[in-house]
Amino acid sequence: MQDRMGKDVLMTLVVAGLLIWLLPQLVSTYTLTVLIIYGMLGFSLGLIWGFGGILCFGQAAFFGLGAYTYAIAAINIGESTLPMIIAILVPAIAALLLGAMMFYGRLTDVYLGVITLVVTLILFKFINSTAGPQYMIGTARLGGFNGIPGFQTLNVPGDPDAYIWGDAYFYVCAVIMVLVYLLVSALLRSSFGRIAVGIRENETRMSLMGYDVAARKTILFAIGAAIAGLAGALFANWGEIVTPGLFSLGQSAEIIIWCIVGGLGTRSGPILGAAGLAYLKFALGQQSLIDNTLITGLILVLFVLFLPKGLVPAISSLWKVSFARRSPSRVHQARRIRNRGRANG
């Protein structure tokens, strides 16, 4: 167990290190940064949906909440360290409240989807309608559909004039992504993670075994929201503006598609799905021949039809089929051949 854990951490670091070294030679770090951020957003839904069975249609709400919280706090505080922390806490607390309401109310599946979707819509509508000067939080104007520009972006902690941007910002985001990945991996290995998977598999059974399912789902939901909020804050820093578009339905739907395409129930799937599809969207955005939502839709349909488990599970089972050494049938065969040799000799 300990051994496997060490191997897993080592693998993660090696793969991440290689990617961080190689990718900037192929794609601009500016684009890569946003791909990482989307990866983190996909990862947040992948955690609660793939390992907790909570299908949230409103993950974008926490993403947007993180971004707005960062922007507002950064304008008021003027140094980025505390705003980053607040941008993680606010979505997490919002998710705790929303989650407690939903899970203690014993809502499941469809109702959960509807409520999270509606919460996203409400936020979208609300932020859109805050154009007037009366909508202020501290010294920050919410700005309605124009969003909030001109806030303090990420700086070296304690030194507001030392901005982190460009290539440096890419490396910061990459390292944060790796840290989040390792933390979530540790969480999934812990009892909490294993119990969460049990709840995904059978809620009734887990509660009959004495687990407080509602509390555990609420906490997992909040962890997912915290990660989405972090991604939102990083996104705000990358774009240097936050707009109500962050809360849009399109954004929410896209996160779900990322997870399905990448592979639910895997850690890397949603990240790869997010980064891959976001890059595709970016590439398609440079031409005007085909509408790119059409392509995204087509990809989703093809995946649901032909690779319903997603990319990563498909690749890993292909890998197992082609490279599995010491599969029982082969051992058996080898033994048979050996025995035959003995009988003849």
Next chain:
Amino acid sequence: MAEVVLETQALTMRFGGVVASDNVNFKLRARELRCLIGPNGAGKSTFFKCVTGLLTPTEGQVFMRGQETTGWMPHQIASLGVGIKTQTPNVMDYLSVFENIWLAARRFHSVDEAKHKAEAVIDRLALNSIARSDLGNLAHGERQRVELGLVAVGDPWLVLLDEPAAGMSAEDVERMTEIIHELTKIAAVVIVEHDMQFIRSIAETVTVFHQGAVLMEDHVDKVMSDETVRNVYLGKKAG
């Protein structure tokens, strides 16, 4: 007399105009084995669900070891040390047998202890050969056995089983009987059952439900030979 571990007082459950459980007074003592029988719709399962917290009774009270548990959530009741098996198999299909039982053990033990506990239960239930298989790939009898393992690993003092023998082969039922007898050494056991063969082989005291209420409560032989019980339930079958 042993301590009363489960008691209901005037337990009533209504669904709209239908009275599914009607004024049920029930008492169970430590390490007792009790079977609940009755024709379809007699209110056995409703009673079971009210006791386990899956339903909240309309009226009346439930006591466990003297503590009132009316309206508690299932997980709170289970946390007291009550093992529950529902009518339909309730297991984690995409997890291995070991992981299933480990999860049940983890509720009451530390990570390492849970591992030992799970291994011991797997040994006792002769599940070693399939311990690493996913539950979804197993036969019905094996799944039922694993579910009993989930119940047993928590060292319960009260076990509630809803139709444990349903759909099982004769051999599986025999094994199940053994496991249940072993459970009665540490716990009081309530079994809701349809299978008369099984009841005859295992039961001591039987409570008969009819139209939501308790019709009679006596030793299994007396119940089986009782004229009223035959009329409402066994009449045609026992001929």
